[in-house]
Amino acid sequence: MSLSELHATTVVGIIHNGEAAIVSDGQATMDKTVMKSTVKKVRPLHDGKILAGFAGSTADAFTLFEKFEEKLNEYNGSMERAAVELAKEWRKDKFLQKLEALLIVMNKENALLISGQGDVIEPDDDIVTIGSGGSYALSAARAMVKHSPDMNAREIAEEALHIAADIDIYTNHNLSVLEITD
Numbered sequence: 001m002s003l004s005e006l007h008a009t010t011v012v013g014i015i016h017n018g019e020a021a022i023v024s025d026g027q028a029t030m031d032k033t034v035m036k037s038t039v040k041k042v043r044p045l046h047d048g049k050i051l052a053g054f055a056g057s058t059a060d061a062f063t064l065f066e067k068f069e070e071k072l073n074e075y076n077g078s079m080e081r082a083a084v085e086l087a088k089e090w091r092k093d094k095f096l097q098k099l100e101a102l103l104i105v106m107n108k109e110n111a112l113l114i115s116g117q118g119d120v121i122e123p124d125d126d127i128v129t130i131g132s133g134g135s136y137a138l139s140a141a142r143a144m145v146k147h148s149p150d151m152n153a154r155e156i157a158e159e160a161l162h163i164a165a166d167i168d169i170y171t172n173h174n175l176s177v178l179e180i181t182d
Helices: 058-074 079-092 135-149 153-167
Strands: 011-014 019-024 027-028 031-034 042-045 048-057 101-106 111-114 129-131 176-180
Touching: 011 027, 011 048, 011 135, 011 153, 019 042, 019 048, 019 101, 019 153, 027 111, 042 176, 048 058, 048 129, 048 176, 058 079, 058 101, 079 101, 079 129, 079 176, 101 129, 111 129, 129 135, 135 153, 153 176
Parallel strands: none
Antiparallel strands: 011 019, 011 129, 019 176, 027 031, 042 048, 048 101, 101 111
């Protein structure tokens, strides 16, 4: 990893009670310096039917968003097929192999983590997190789903990210939130 690269973390995606939400913090760092505190790491895709977020190098992530959108168009909006095809291309293409980012993509039915190692992982519990604060957010979200069943997907994701931001120095409280509730 080059010290000149801008990196962004943390993202939480959750599907709960028929709703989907993805939340990111806003911090981007270069080495040990906060360069920006309001980065938008999540975006709606495919007319808002799919939500996506990234952690890692910001320039690399934007390239991957574009590639994923191309795959969505190529495969008529099939998120799972687009994810698999992106992961395959990412693993094989010499240019894409150098990209340092992770993606979360999700709709109301499925959440997926996509990596450059060729991984497309669907979590067992409909909660997926990435970035330096991801483990903290995952633990918090699992506890809330188990012990606070009346919370909705957005509330759980937001609170999980706030808990991560209280612990992880590379995660802040400037949240960007997207959700699918229809």
